[in-house]
Amino acid sequence: xxxxxxxVGGIRPLPESGRPTGMYKQPAAGPLELGSExxxxxxxxxxxxxxGPEKAVHLYPARxxxxxxxxxxxxxxxxxxxSLGENISTADLDENDVRIGDIWRLGSAELQVCQPRNxxxxxxxxxxxxxxxxxxxEHRLTGWxxxxxxxxxxxxxxxxxxxxxxxxxxTLAEAMLCWQAHRPDLADLERLVASPGIALNWQQKVIMRxxxxxxxxxxxxxxxxxxxxxxxxx
Numbered sequence: 001x002x003x004x005x006x007x008v009g010g011i012r013p014l015p016e017s018g019r020p021t022g023m024y025k026q027p028a029a030g031p032l033e034l035g036s037e038x039x040x041x042x043x044x045x046x047x048x049x050x051x052g053p054e055k056a057v058h059l060y061p062a063r064x065x066x067x068x069x070x071x072x073x074x075x076x077x078x079x080x081x082x083s084l085g086e087n088i089s090t091a092d093l094d095e096n097d098v099r100i101g102d103i104w105r106l107g108s109a110e111l112q113v114c115q116p117r118n119x120x121x122x123x124x125x126x127x128x129x130x131x132x133x134x135x136x137x138e139h140r141l142t143g144w145x146x147x148x149x150x151x152x153x154x155x156x157x158x159x160x161x162x163x164x165x166x167x168x169x170x171t172l173a174e175a176m177l178c179w180q181a182h183r184p185d186l187a188d189l190e191r192l193v194a195s196p197g198i199a200l201n202w203q204q205k206v207i208m209r210x211x212x213x214x215x216x217x218x219x220x221x222x223x224x225x226x227x228x229x230x231x232x233x234x
Contacts, residue, residue, distance in 0.1 A: 002092035002160040004059075004106070006032060007082040008042040014125045020045035021122050023085035031155040034109045036148050039087060053147055054114050054199040060086035060143035061094035064136075071135055075127040084123065086143060090160065095140060095173040101166030101197035109152030110163060115199035116176050117142040140176045145199070169195050179206070186213060 009025035022044040033040040036053050044051035062081050069076035081089040088106075095116070098104075102113045119133040119142060136142060170178065170192060178188045189210045193203055 002090045004158065004160055005081060005089045006039075006154065006156055007087055007089065008032065008039050009085075010043050011045050014122060015128075016125050019122070019125075021085075021126070022050065023083075023122060023126055025082050025085060025087070027082065028156050031107075031153055033151075034107070034148060034154050035151045038148075039154070042087060050120075054201065055145040056148045057087045057111060057146040058085065058117055058143060059088040059090065059093070059146065060084050060117075061141075062089050062091040063094060064141040064143075067139075067141060068132065068136070072127065072129045072132055075129045075132070078127055083126075084143075088160075093160070095142070095144065095176065096171055098144065099166040099169040099171050100175055100192075100195040101169045102162060103149060103164040103166075103197075104146075105161045105163045107152050107154035107158040108150075109148060109154055110150035111146035111160075112149050112197045113144055113166075113172065114147045114197050115202045116140075116144050116172055138180075140173060140180070142176070144172050147197070147199070166196050183213065186210060189213075 006028035007025035008028055009022060011020045011022055012024045013019065014021055022042070025042070028039075034057070036056065037051060038056040060081075065079045065081065069079045072079070098113045100113055100115075104111050104113075119136040121133055123133040123136065124130050175192055175195070178184050178192055189206055192198070193206050193210065195203075198206075
């Protein structure tokens with residue numbers, strides 16, 4: 001069981017560029033309806049990389065904030081739970097405690113762990129801290145996305161409870177370590193591809209990497225960027 005806090009929010013401009021973001025969220029004041037694309041009343045600015053059924057709900061482990069505050073001391077006063085745009089915060093879980101495909105109950109809803117978050121360049125601007133998004137991605141302090149298996153009603157004070165563990169699946173921490181490895185074992189990547197409940201977009205990227213590694217056994221290759229870089233145009 002994990003005790004949680006809930007957050008939702010609308011769209012606001014970033015302080016420097018003015019580009020829209022859904023990162024500014026507020027604690028939920030009462031019960032929320034949770035549907036297949038997330039909490040009713042919650043919004044995402046760039047639907048190309050945020051939101052949708054396989055990024056319906058974002059959980060960020062509260063324990064990561066202390067590490068971020070240590071690395072980025074100027075931003076420390078602003079690094080409080082909810083400030084990274086998460087819908088769910090908990091001090092009881094991190095990426096080592098969940099497996100891809102796990103199904104958890106929250107209120108009357110059921111959620112499935114399906115992929116890590118790729119932190120966005122907007123984090124750097126939000127906290128006026130160059131390199132924060134890269135640090136989060138490279139050190140795998142990402143939190144994760146859930147897909148909604150059963151919609152329901154969720155209220156502040158509800159707990160997350162493991163309903164159907166994905167026995168034998170990678171923990172999220174193990175999966176990210178495998179994905180970020182310079183040249184991971186192909187058997188490990190294939191096991192990741194076969195993870196129950198893995199998000200389709202991530203699964204397709206892993207399949208492409210497996211194919212490339214098979215065709216280029218002697219070439220040097222690096223993993224993709226662990227965060228969304230700032231686009232040149234809005």
